[in-house]
Amino acid sequence: MRLWGQLFTLLSLLLRQNVLMVVQGALLTGRPGKVSSTKGISAAFLECLAAINPEATCAATRVIADSLDAELYDQERQNVMINYQTYPAAIFYACTTGDVADAVQCANQFHIKVSAASGRHGFVGAALPTGYLAIDLSYLNKYAMSADNSTITIGPGATNGRLLTALHRSGISGAAVATGGCTFVGLGGYMLGGGLGFLGRVLGLGCDRLLNVEMVLADGTVVNANKDTYPDLFWASCGGGGGTFGIVTAFTFQISILPNRGQLVGVTVTYAAGSAPFVESHMAFQDWLPTASRLWGIDNADITPSPQGPVFGFQGVYFGEAAAALQELQDGGVLDNLCMDPVRCAFNNVPGYPMGVSMVQYESFYDFYLDTQAFNYLSPALLPGQGLTTLSLAQKEVALDSIANALWGYPYTPFVAVDALANPSAPMLLQEVAAGEGPYTISTCSNTTILAPRVVGGNLYNEYQLPLTRIFGPMPRSMVEDLAQLLENLARACAQGVVTACLVGFGGHTLTGAYTDKSPTETAFFFRNDMWIQFISLTTSAKQTPYLSDKEVKEFVRDFIKPYERLVARYFPRATAYANYQNPLNGPLVLKDWQHGYWGENYARLREIKSKKARTSKQEVKVMVVYVSIGILIKAYIAGTRRNCYHVACGHKKRRMEIATERVK
Ligand SMILES: Cc1cc2nc3c(=O)[nH]c(=O)nc-3n(C[C@H](O)[C@H](O)[C@H](O)COP(=O)(O)OP(=O)(O)OC[C@H]3O[C@@H](n4cnc5c(N)ncnc54)[C@H](O)[C@@H]3O)c2cc1C
Structure with missing residues (x-):
């Protein structure tokens, strides 16, 4: 029996090492596993999870599986990207680091692959892949x-x-x-x-x-x-x-x-609609950006197609006074071709400042950030052009947490846990939002099924469907002209009803500044010295269709995303993308050369680190094989000596052998 026991141990050790390597390999590409059914998850595996740290109370239910509670499982398995519907074998809410380690051990014991889920905002649903044990870390938030x-x-x-x-x-x-x-x-x-x-x-x-x-x-x-x-x-x-x-x-x-102890102006610059201002403003922005002082943080350098032509604009924070910020913009040559539309572009202006430039002074970055969230989570219809700027910081926290509670119902909220409806300091508009009343729309950040049951005003927007990212350096003028043309074509096709999927989100992060302080190989993030991290996606209204029809998706890919991809490839032939904005895992938008695409020259080192671990694992296995083989031989020898030994000396020999066997057990 013992011999079989040892053989079994050896076999399971080998299997386990193998499984671990498969897990690592699968995670490197972020590709969900191929298992398509969650049936057959053994009760013993779920019991193993349930036995972890039984005193812990961070979550009401810590082990979630289809077989335990199908309804709960269906709620809890959701990714923020609703177009990735995945079916993990089980979800385990960890309360401590030890819980995570124990859950990994359980999964190894039952040969189940493991994934981690934190905020569930990954673009391809890799936090809860089908067939995996998803260890949810949302309670590890202290x-x-x-x-x-x-x-x-x-x-x-x-x-x-x-x-x-x-x-x-x-x-x-x-x-x-x-x-x-x-x-x-x-x-x-x-x-x-x-x-x-x-x-x-x-x-x-x-x-x-x-x-x-x-x-x-x-x-x-x-x-x-x-x-x-x-x-x-x-x-x-x-x-x-x-x-x-x-x-x-x-x-x-x-x-x-932060510079100036964090006091800053929030700056929004919006340019005029139309191809010519679009091209000129881009060229000026690209010239200015690398030379802009380190007092500038820039984000949301976004593009919007409109019936009047494409529009470019950017948002920034300037750690200093408004007048100094304006001076830098002027000196940088980025204040030509500004938006002159009083409806879109006259909000928040400091009197005497040009239309198209909005500046708001803040005491802290936190204060500014809370304002941006009002825009990000609720459309400007909520408080047109003002965000939450008129509220005190404490009120803003209450307001945003109310949004969190009312709309997300997530176990963790970033601010103070307050119920909007019960709290008189929450602005009336937010109370209406929480109650699901009013004409409010959900915008930029809130593309989630978690919102689906609480569709606000019936206008849920599922953003980032079909996201495609590209990273590249400054665009030559002809590339910006081509981009303008593409956006003109899209707007025209939309106006004529040729294309039905017309809502395009076109976001731009920009690099430069402190991003370039480290060299591309100093960390695993390679593409530091580029300028643009652009992503485009389709925005859909759940009011009309929760998911796009296949026809709409195909049309959109054919008429807009593929032409965009080809356009970028003409100027930057080797496609690169941000590892946090993964492109679709299958279909026409797959990033083919993903090894270089996400990690550039760093891929080789990442691979090597993994194989070094794999080599170590193999060595460990070899050592174990040697030890267990010795054990088996000794066992056989003892059995032999037991059979053949009839004199006193054999007793000593037998004892020595037993000690040796104990050691290798
Ligand atoms: C609305 C929205 C806005 C965004 N804005 C920005 C932005 O401004 N800037 C930016 O850089 N990116 C942004 N992103 C991209 C975002 O950074 C990535 O999607 C990121 O992976 C999300 O992390 P998460 O923990 O929320 O997601 P998850 O889906 O939980 O995880 C994503 C991946 O990371 C793995 N993972 C999660 N936690 C751990 C862990 N603790 N240990 C090991 N692996 C882990 C998961 O297994 C999965 O593979 C945005 C995404 C969305 C959807």
Whole structure:
């Protein structure tokens, strides 16, 4: 029996190593697994999960599976990108790092692949792939500042908004870590893929200020990766992408102090509609951007098709006075061709400032950020042109948390947990929103099924359907002209009803500034020295169709996305994309050369780090094979000596053999 036991142990060890490698390989590409059914998930596996840390109470139900509660499972398995419907084998809510490690062990024991889910904002549903155990980290969202307030350690389940709230609550003026534009995006995926946003030109990528990651590896061990220990894993944790090498359970960041202690003007520049101003404004912007001072953070350099022609504009934060910001814009030559439309472009202007330029002074970046969220989560129809600027900071927090509670119903909210309807300080409009009344639309950040049951005013917008990203350097004039032409064509086709899917989201992050402070190979984020990270997507209204019809999708891909892709390829032939904005995993928009596409020259090193781990695993297996084989031989020998030994000396020999066998057990 013992011999069989040892053989079984050997076999399962080999199998386990193999499974771990498969998990790692699958996660590197971020591709969901091929298993298509969640039936047959063994009760023993679910029991293994249920037995983890039974005292923990972070979530009401911690183990979720189709076989346990189909309705709950259907709610809980959702990704924010609704077009990726995935069916994980089970979802496990971890309350501690130890829970994550134990859950990984359970999965290994039952040969089930593992994924991590933080904010669930990944573009391709890789947080909860079909057939995997999805370990949900949303309750790992606590934070702690170091005694000298120079660093912050925070869980991956915390959101962008929560990190900023934490820094604000520290009371240190200007304390910052670079985060992204939408408050509910999880730090887990965001930071591991790089992290772009308003503060990028000032502080660099979100992950550039990482000091340490606590990580559960595929075999369940917990390690700390930093520049001294596991430096390779640490390097890969900045741009390598989520789900690649292990599950991060805590990030530690250096806290930066923003220029001018964080006092800033929020600036929006909008240019006139039409091909000529579109081209000229782009060229001027591209000339100015690399030379702009480090007091400027720039984001949302967006393009909008309109019946009057394409429109370009950008948003920025300037850490200084409004007059100085205006002077820099003037000196930079970016104030020609401004929008002169009093309806679209006259809001928030400081009297005497040009139309098309909006400037609002803020006490802190946090204050500014809260305002942008009002736009991001509710359309300008909510408070036309004003965001939440007229409210106090505390009221803004209440207002945004009300939105969170009312619309998202998520277990974690970034601000203060307040019920809008019960709170008299929440503005009336928000109370109406919470009650599902009024003509409000949901915009930029809120593309989620989680919203679906609470469609506000019947106008749910599912954004980012079919997203396609491209990263490239400054565009030659002819490329901008071609782009203008493409947008003109789209607007014309829409007006004539030729194309039905006319709502296009066309977002632009821009690099330069502190993004370039590290070299492309210093972290795993390679494409630092480019200028544009553009993404286009289709915006659909759930009021009409929750999903686009196949015909509409095909038309849109044929008439707009493919021509855009070809246009970029004419000028930048080797397609590159941001690891955090993964392109569709199949169909015509797949990024074919994805190895280079997401990681450039860093792919080889990422691959090597993985194979180094795989080699280590193989060595461990070899050592185990040797040990277990010795054990088997000894066992056989003992059996033989037992059979043949009839004299006293055999007794000693037998004892020695038993000791040896004990050692290898
Ligand atoms: C509305 C919206 C706005 C966005 N805005 C920005 C922006 O301004 N700037 C920007 O740079 N990006 C932005 N993104 C992209 C975003 O950074 C990525 O989608 C990111 O991966 C989301 O992280 P998450 O934790 O929310 O997602 P998840 O879907 O939970 O995770 C994404 C991937 O990371 C893995 N992962 C998650 N947590 C961990 C962990 N703890 N350890 C290991 N792997 C993990 C998952 O397995 C999955 O593969 C935006 C996305 C959306 C949908």
